[in-house]
Amino acid sequence: MKRTTALSLLIPCVLAAGALACASGGAGVAITCTPPSVSTDGWRVVDHGDFSIRMPADFVAIDVQRIDSRVGAYRAPGDAAEVTFDLGWYSNELPPDQGTYAQYDACTDVVGGHPVRIVVGGLREPSEIGGRHVVAAAWRDIRSSDPAVHLTVWTTARDAAYVPTLLAIVRSVELKRATGD
Secondary structure (H helix, E strand, O other): OOOOOOOOOOOOOEEEOOEEEEEEEOOOOOOOOOOOOOOOOOOEEEEOOOEEEEEOOOOEEEOOOOOOOEEEEEEOHHHOEEEEEEEEOOOOOOOOOOOOEEEEEEEEEEEOOEEEEEEEEEEOOOOOOOOOEEEEEEEOOOOOOOOOOEEEEEEEEOOHHHHHHHHHHHOOOEEOOOOOO
16 A cells, blocks of 8 residues: 655545645644454445445444434444444535644545445544544445445544554445445
8 A cells, every 4th residue: 555644634535546745734633444354254334325345243233313414333242342334415425624623634545346435543522432543434426326425434443552443444334326226
């Protein structure tokens, strides 16, 4: 995987001719967008129609309130980590954001057969379950019949040791293209 580091938070990530170009925001990011070497043996596949995602078998579905899109969430035992998704017109595209992240690494790659922006980092404020470590991914225009439909998967964990697992979850997404789509 080819990687280019930038000093500015405003330099976008691009995927050109199969080469991965990334930008880092903040110093001391201990983990990158690089695919982790985490075994997914024993993980389950959860099908959500437009996409599927793999996660550890002990993650359980939790209720979340939808507004204008399809959403879902899963939690690890002991609230150690959380995985959420938002599929719809207004899903977060994960732009460079100094206010949200204390530090982060961002890259663009292809996951699930579609370009994706991945962000790995530390949040300035902990998430609802107390997680400060985040791995998120945003796929834009995933349906040819309705190009304004986007998918964002947002994961958080309390412990940085969980980040490779979160990155493996995000990178396990498979987008489905209906034949008539």
